[in-house]
Every structure is written in C-alpha cells, then in structure tokens.
Amino acid sequence: MQHLVRAPDGLQQPPVLRGFEHIRRYWDRANHTFAAKILPGEFYVTRSDEAVITALGSCVSACIRDRVSGIGGMNHFMLPEVAGGASDDAVCTSTAARYGSFAMEQLINEIIKAGGRRENLEVKLAGGGRVIANMTADIGGKNIRFAEEYLHNEGLEISGSCLGGTSPRRVVYFPATGKVRVKKLGGQAVANEERVYQDRISHQKIEGDVELF
Amino acid sequence: MATILAVDDSNSMRQMVSFTLKQAGHDVTEAADGVEALELAKKSSFNLVISDVNMPKMDGLTLIKQLRTLPSYKFTPLLMLTTESGSDKKQEGKAAGATGWIVKPFNPDQLLSTVNRVLG
Numbered sequence: 479m480q481h482l483v484r485a486p487d488g489l490q491q492p493p494v495l496r497g498f499e500h501i502r503r504y505w506d507r508a509n510h511t512f513a514a515k516i517l518p519g520e521f522y523v524t525r526s527d528e529a530v531i532t533a534l535g536s537c538v539s540a541c542i543r544d545r546v547s548g549i550g551g552m553n554h555f556m557l558p559e560v561a562g563g564a565s566d567d568a569v570c571t572s573t574a575a576r577y578g579s580f581a582m583e584q585l586i587n588e589i590i591k592a593g594g595r596r597e598n599l600e601v602k603l604a605g606g607g608r609v610i611a612n613m614t615a616d617i618g619g620k621n622i623r624f625a626e627e628y629l630h631n632e633g634l635e636i637s638g639s640c641l642g643g644t645s646p647r648r649v650v651y652f653p654a655t656g657k658v659r660v661k662k663l664g665g666q667a668v669a670n671e672e673r674v675y676q677d678r679i680s681h682q683k684i685e686g687d688v689e690l691f
Numbered sequence: 692m693a694t695i696l697a698v699d700d701s702n703s704m705r706q707m708v709s710f711t712l713k714q715a716g717h718d719v720t721e722a723a724d725g726v727e728a729l730e731l732a733k734k735s736s737f738n739l740v741i742s743d744v745n746m747p748k749m750d751g752l753t754l755i756k757q758l759r760t761l762p763s764y765k766f767t768p769l770l771m772l773t774t775e776s777g778s779d780k781k782q783e784g785k786a787a788g789a790t791g792w793i794v795k796p797f798n799p800d801q802l803l804s805t806v807n808r809v810l811g
Contacts, residue, residue: 571707571799579703580774580796586701587745587774596700596747631702685801686776686794690808691785 485512492526495592506531509650509659516554518675521581523551523588527654534605535646535668536618537675538625541602542585542634543653544594550653551589554605555581556621556672558679576684578624582632601629602638602658604649609669617676618642693738693810694718698728698754699772700746704797708741708772711799712806725749729757736763739810741802744773744780752787759788768809772797 485491485505491512494503498514501522506513512528518537522530530552532539543550557574569575590596606622622641629636640647640660646668650659695717697708709719720737722728726748732740740758744751751771758764768790773780776794784792790809793802 570703570710571797575703576707576797579701579707583701583704583795584774590745628703631706633702683798684796685798686796688791688793688801688805689781690791690805691789 492524492528495523495525495588497588498522498524503528506650511652513650516552518554518556518672519581519679521551521553521585521588523549523585523592524653525549525592527652530651530653531649533646533648533663533668533671535607535609535672536605536621537672538603538605538618538621538641539649539651540582540585540625540629541604541649541651541653541656541658542589543600543656544589544598545600545656546595546598547593548654549589549592549594550600550651550656551585552649552651552653553581553585556617556676556679557624558682558684559617559676560680573684574624577679578621579628580684582625582628586632599634600656601634601636602640602651602656603629603636604640604647604658604660606641607643607646609644609646609672692716692718693806694720694735695806696720696722696728696732696737696740696742698722698725698740698742698746698751700724700743704743704772707797707799708802711802714799715803715806717806725751725754725757728754732758732764733761737767739768739770739806740764741770741772741806744771744775744784752783752789755784755787755789770805770809772802 503514514522537556606618646663648661724746742751772793
C-alpha cells in the first residue's frame with residue numbers, strides 16, 4: 479500500500495485546516511507529494527502545497543483555487559435521484575439543484591474563508607463519465623450540465639476540463655499550481671462506491687439545522 | 692404577505708430563496724452583499740431580512756450589527772442563512788443581533804416555516 483509509505487525524511491505533513499480533520503491524508507509516493515483523498519460527498523480545502531485526490535465515475539469534481547495565493551480545493555459530488563423527480567427537476571429549488579448548489583457553495587466558501595478571493599478564482603471540472611452499467615439515464619451528463627450551469631450562473635469561468643467518456647478516472651489536483659493530473663481507471667470499484675453514495679443522498683433530507691435565538 | 696430583503700453573494704442561492712418566498716406570496720428584494728443590502732434597507736422598510744454570512748464588501752454579521760443600530764430595524768426579524776454550522780459563529784450571530792440561524796443546504800419548506808414563525 480503506497481498510502482502507508484512514510485514521507486521522505488525532513489518532509490513534514492502540512493497543517494490541516496479546521497473542519498477537514500476527518501479527511502484521510504498521507505504521503506503519496508506516486509506523485510511525490512502529501513495528499514488528501516476525498517470520497518463521494520466530501521470536499522477538501524488547503525492553503526499548503528499538497529494534492530487533493532479522488533476517483534470519479536459519473537460524479538463530478540470542481541477543482542477551484544485562488545490563482546494568486548494558491549489557496550484552493552476540490553469537491554466530489556453527484557445529484558441525488560429523487561423518485562418522481564422529473565417534474566421537480568425543472569425548478570431551481572429541486573432537490574438535485576439544492577444538493578448540487580450546496581456542494582459547490584461549500585467549497586467556494588471555505589476557499590474564501592481560508593483567504594482566497596472570489597475575483598481570483600480559477601475553476602476546472604472533471605468527471606461525469608457514463609460508467610454505471612445498466613443505467614439508461616446519462617447520470618454523468620446530468621452532473622456535468624449542473625456544474626457548468628451553476629458556474630455560469632455564478633459568473634465563474636471554467637478554465638479547463640476533463641469530462642464525459644466511459645472510464646472512471648483518478649484526479650490529482652494541486653491547488654498551489656492549478657495543475658490537474660487525470661488517469662483512466664478500470665474495474666467496477668468506483669461505480670460501486672458511487673452507487674452506495676447515490677442511494678444514500680437520494681434518501682436523505684437535504685436541509686441543515688435551524689436555531690432561533 | 693411580508694416585504695423581505697434577501698441577501699446573498701451567490702446568484703443561485705438568491706434565485707432559490709427568492710423563488711421560494713415569492714411562491715408563498717411574499718414581496719422580495721434581492722441584494723448581493725452587505726453594502727447593497729444596507730442601502731436598500733435604509734431606503735425602504737422591510738418586515739424581514741434573510742442574509743448569508745460570507746460575502747464580499749460587507750459580510751452578513753456586520754450587516755446585522757449595522758441594521759440593529761437603525762431605529763427602524765431594532766425589532767425587525769433578521770435571519771442568517773449560511774453554510775456556517777459552527778456554534779462559535781452562531782454565537783457571534785446572536786451577539787450581533789440575529790433573530791435566528793439557518794444552516795444550508797437550503798430547504799424551501801424549512802425556510803417558509805421559519806419565516807412564518809419569526810413574522811408571528
């Protein structure tokens with residue numbers, strides 16, 4: 479397991495920002511970098527020189543950073559599929575739109591909280607493959623369209639993308655430089671993981687807490 | 692029906708909040724940051740302000756503090772709608788004079804029931 483390999487002597491793992499302590503971080507020998515690995519539904523933001531890594535099937539990841547300060551991060555999400563949701567889909571407050579907007583906004587807000595500036599944001603998109611077997615609907619395509627429309631609506635330009643196709647992919651993002659490395663993956667592991675995630679988000683209530691003072 | 696000022700720097704968020712409130716018959720005015728919101732609030736008197744926290748130019752907590760210094764907004768319900776879920780931020784909001792704190796993801800039914808409660 480390359481994940482368990484210790485970092486070369488003298489190299490210290492960069493500090494983790496508050497709120498991201500649960501994310502798995504390790505020395506990634508293949509890319510010779512410290513890395514944070516995010517799972518479906520997670521996101522990660524860093525101010526340090528470390529990579530953010532994930533494996534995408536039909537999910538999408540937005541790789542966003544402040545191109546001046548290098549503060550940035552990545553999310554990993556797909557839209558929930560709600561039973562009978564087709565009529566609901568057209569509305570801007572559909573379950574899918576609310577979940578997707580939250581995934582995007584959370585990432586952007588944390589980057590800004592960490593010191594990034596909205597006017598400096600550089601955005602890249604990856605994922606949205608057609609990888610889940612026995613699926614008639616193009617779930618990946620739907621996720622891509624959502625992310626593109628959201629960014630357009632927010633006035634954020636997409637400066638690079640690696641979208642669609644039929645293979646799962648591993649994405650390695652370096653917020654410090656903006657570089658994205660994409661590698662095609664085989665097997666069913668990514669699709670299986672996504673199916674569990676899809677099932678989870680499609681049955682959960684999309685809402686936060688309310689507190690009246 | 693109430694007149695409501697909805698403040699958020701995200702277009703998508705403003706659209707969702709506006710759409711939800713208008714569907715319920717409210718009269719909604721939108722602002723993209725605290726500065727714009729404060730100006731609008733001074734010009735007319737809203738029954739309720741719903742604001743995001745993290746925004747450029749003037750953040751939501753500063754907006755709330757500023758509004759509370761104005762005689763016409765001393766008792767107006769001011770709700771925060773934010774991705775911030777930490778208890779320290781909530782305490783800051785309470786201290787600034789917020790009436791309540793709603794954590795995103797946004798849920799239309801939840802927003803409407805909270806709005807109805809604070810409008811009494």
